[in-house]
Amino acid sequence: MARAGTIWPLAITACSVVTALGAGTTALRDGLLRRQSGLRPCDAPDMPKDIWIGHVAGLENVALPQDLAGFTCRNNRLAELALRTDGFATAVDRARLRYGSARIAVVLGTSTSGIGEAEDAYARRSASSSALPADFDYAKTQDLQSLPLYVRARFGLKGPAMAISTACTSSARASMVAADMIAAGLVDAAVVGGVDSLCRMTLHGFASLELLSRGRPTRPCAADRDGISIGEAAGLMLLERPMAENQPLLLGAGASSDGHHMSSPHPEGLGAVTAMRAALLAAQLTPDEIDYINLHGTGTRANDAMEDKAVSHVFADRVPCSSTKGWTGHTLGASAAVEACVAIECLDAGLIPGCLGVDAPDETFTSDVATANRNANIRRVLSNSFGFGGSNCSLIIGYPT
Amino acid sequence: MNADRLQCWIGGVAVIGPGLPGWAASEAILAGAIPWERRDVVVPAPTLLSPTERRRTSLTVRLALSAATEACADVAAPELLETVFASGNGDGAVVGGILEALHDPAGVIISPTQFHNSVHNAAAGYWHIAVRSTAPSISLGCHDYSFGAGLLAAVTQTVVREGGVLLCAYDVPLPEPLAAVRPTASSFATAMVLWPEKPANARGMLSVSYVPTAAPGDEPVDGVGALVMENPAARSLPLLRALAMKNTKPFYISLADDAHLSLQVTPC
Numbered sequence: 152m153a154r155a156g157t158i159w160p161l162a163i164t165a166c167s168v169v170t171a172l173g174a175g176t177t178a179l180r181d182g183l184l185r186r187q188s189g190l191r192p193c194d195a196p197d198m199p200k201d202i203w204i205g206h207v208a209g210l211e212n213v214a215l216p217q218d219l220a221g222f223t224c225r226n227n228r229l230a231e232l233a234l235r236t237d238g239f240a241t242a243v244d245r246a247r248l249r250y251g252s253a254r255i256a257v258v259l260g261t262s263t264s265g266i267g268e269a270e271d272a273y274a275r276r277s278a279s280s281s282a283l284p285a286d287f288d289y290a291k292t293q294d295l296q297s298l299p300l301y302v303r304a305r306f307g308l309k310g311p312a313m314a315i316s317t318a319c320t321s322s323a324r325a326s327m328v329a330a331d332m333i334a335a336g337l338v339d340a341a342v343v344g345g346v347d348s349l350c351r352m353t354l355h356g357f358a359s360l361e362l363l364s365r366g367r368p369t370r371p372c373a374a375d376r377d378g379i380s381i382g383e384a385a386g387l388m389l390l391e392r393p394m395a396e397n398q399p400l401l402l403g404a405g406a407s408s409d410g411h412h413m414s415s416p417h418p419e420g421l422g423a424v425t426a427m428r429a430a431l432l433a434a435q436l437t438p439d440e441i442d443y444i445n446l447h448g449t450g451t452r453a454n455d456a457m458e459d460k461a462v463s464h465v466f467a468d469r470v471p472c473s474s475t476k477g478w479t480g481h482t483l484g485a486s487a488a489v490e491a492c493v494a495i496e497c498l499d500a501g502l503i504p505g506c507l508g509v510d511a512p513d514e515t516f517t518s519d520v521a522t523a524n525r526n527a528n529i530r531r532v533l534s535n536s537f538g539f540g541g542s543n544c545s546l547i548i549g550y551p552t
Numbered sequence: 553m554n555a556d557r558l559q560c561w562i563g564g565v566a567v568i569g570p571g572l573p574g575w576a577a578s579e580a581i582l583a584g585a586i587p588w589e590r591r592d593v594v595v596p597a598p599t600l601l602s603p604t605e606r607r608r609t610s611l612t613v614r615l616a617l618s619a620a621t622e623a624c625a626d627v628a629a630p631e632l633l634e635t636v637f638a639s640g641n642g643d644g645a646v647v648g649g650i651l652e653a654l655h656d657p658a659g660v661i662i663s664p665t666q667f668h669n670s671v672h673n674a675a676a677g678y679w680h681i682a683v684r685s686t687a688p689s690i691s692l693g694c695h696d697y698s699f700g701a702g703l704l705a706a707v708t709q710t711v712v713r714e715g716g717v718l719l720c721a722y723d724v725p726l727p728e729p730l731a732a733v734r735p736t737a738s739s740f741a742t743a744m745v746l747w748p749e750k751p752a753n754a755r756g757m758l759s760v761s762y763v764p765t766a767a768p769g770d771e772p773v774d775g776v777g778a779l780v781m782e783n784p785a786a787r788s789l790p791l792l793r794a795l796a797m798k799n800t801k802p803f804y805i806s807l808a809d810d811a812h813l814s815l816q817v818t819p820c
Binding site (some may be wrong): 311429 | 556558631640650651653655663669670671672676680685687690693695701705708711712713728762807811
């Protein structure tokens with residue numbers, strides 16, 4: 152019988168990110184350092200009015216390899232662009248040669264996968280029939296599994312492939328599932344992260360909940376914050392057992408459920424507190440050993456107020472925190488992976504990226520919310536994500552000492 | 553073949569499907585002692601939820617919660633179990649309803665409840681609300697292979713985290729026009745509680761390994777066994793039948809075109 156080894160830490164031996172700031176970690180870092188947002192007004196037809204979005208330009212021109220062309224959809228184009236970026240594919244090839252193709256898992260988070268293809272298929276129906284067009288391939292586009300199956304096939308991997316879909320914690324939870332697989336001895340490495348792409352369902356859905364920021368970009372933690380700007384993104388990471396010094400590590404992770412309400416967070420942030428404490432416990436760290444907290448910070452009234460209470464409860468005002476959704480928008484199932492990449496850039500650059508577009512934090516907040524960039528020696532970042540269905544997850548990224 | 557096998561214990565088990573109205577009523581059918589007859593799937597009301605929450609739940613959520621409730625009947629503190637919810641189709645009625653609403657020529661009107669129920673982890677969310685559980689949960693979707701993937705994730709968690717895990721797999725047919733491109737013949741759900749140590753109500757010890765090749769050709773099945781192709785959650789039937797028959801013969805559940813789980817149950 153396979154014996155469970157310790158779960159943490161795991162090395163993040165490669166990462167790649169594509170957001171509205173562009174493709175690659177350099178574009179992400181430059182945006183953060185220069186305080187230039189990737190958000191733009193949404194000019195697409197039939198979308199909610201006066202919203203800003205994080206749109207990845209040029210995706211339409213990203214072609215999937217011919218033998219995998221059946222997987223073509225906006226979400227998999229985004230995945231394809233990410234895996235070509237930052238040397239990610241090269242790193243996975245190296246891991247495949249080292250471990251064997253069956254010893255690498257693909258565990259990816261997504262909330263809506265390629266549902267944009269279904270939206271197009273519905274729109275293309277003839278007036279006389281409700282049937283969807285014959286060329287709509289449900290399994291290879293709309294289905295959640297489309298994403299991990301595409302990435303698995305693209306890399307020639309033979310390990311387990313799974314789509315984790317826990318709303319906005321999807322890519323964080325995917326990392327935890329993969330970590331369990333490595334600890335169980337099932338695989339030696341895992342491609343993790345998440346991809347979510349702009350679609351009508353998401354924008355109109357959040358509009359129905361009156362959670363979208365109107366007239367200007369999202370302003371997380373501001374007193375006058377009025378909601379989310381949705382973005383699309385891909386974040387990919389390669390997790391392996393640590394082998395070298397000075398590699399950024401996934402030091403630990405923790406999760407919880409609210410068990411409270413489907414779309415409203417627990418007002419006191421109990422689920423968030425539980426997830427953060429579980430992550431600290433997993434990483435065997437005290438709150439004072441965290442140097443920066445990347446908030447979930449969606450810019451809604453309820454999330455940011457809840458999260459401030461939760462962070463204050465665990466860290467008081469001793470750890471600077473901020474949300475980077477003013478740069479990328481809320482990228483939903485990809486957000487935790489994107490923000491893990493943000494964490495790595497912050498570690499590397501010694502940067503605390505203050506909330507963008509926010510003059511001063513909400514006066515009722517008691518945590519140390521940064522609204523301007525600060526320079527600091529950062530060794531460990533805690534990154535939060537929370538989602539509908541009451542799903543909470545915290546990742547801790549950095550170095551042991 | 554990978555020699556590493558993951559092992560855990562199976563406690564409470566649940567099944568709801570055509571002619572399979574709960575584990576107690578189905579065990580003899582699954583064992584082959586009573587002939588299976590196709591009957592409509594009856595999904596009990598989720599008594600665990602408050603009337604307000606109950607009104608918001610769809611058939612998909614009620615099906616999942618019913619199976620989870622039956623599997624946890626002997627569990628003293630179900631709120632402490634981590635959960636794995638596995639579904640290929642998710643809540644097709646909700647997602648299909650939103651897709652139709654997005655193309656309504658009269659304008660897009662989506663209800664807030666409809667949207668928050670569209671997330672793939674809606675059933676898990678309602679379960680954790682129902683039993684007031686703050687334990688971690690994942691929801692996954694792997695098309696026809698959702699049960700196998702859910703089982704692999706749940707067994708892995710049980711072994712690594714050294715605690716009980718509730719696995720719940722459920723699928724309901726999609727509405728038209730999605731049903732034409734993604735047929736699911738009937739509703740089906742199963743749930744089981746996995747433990748790292750032998751529980752009092754142990755039904756057997758499960759041994760699992762991941763094999764990176766296509767599953768060996770399936771033996772022809774008839775009767776209840778033929779349900780396996782009707783619904784992603786019904787892909788659990790080889791395991792449910794092995795438990796009911798107390799059969800120690802190895803069996804397989806596909807995970808992909810080129811991968812499967814090799815499984816074996818040692819009955820108690």
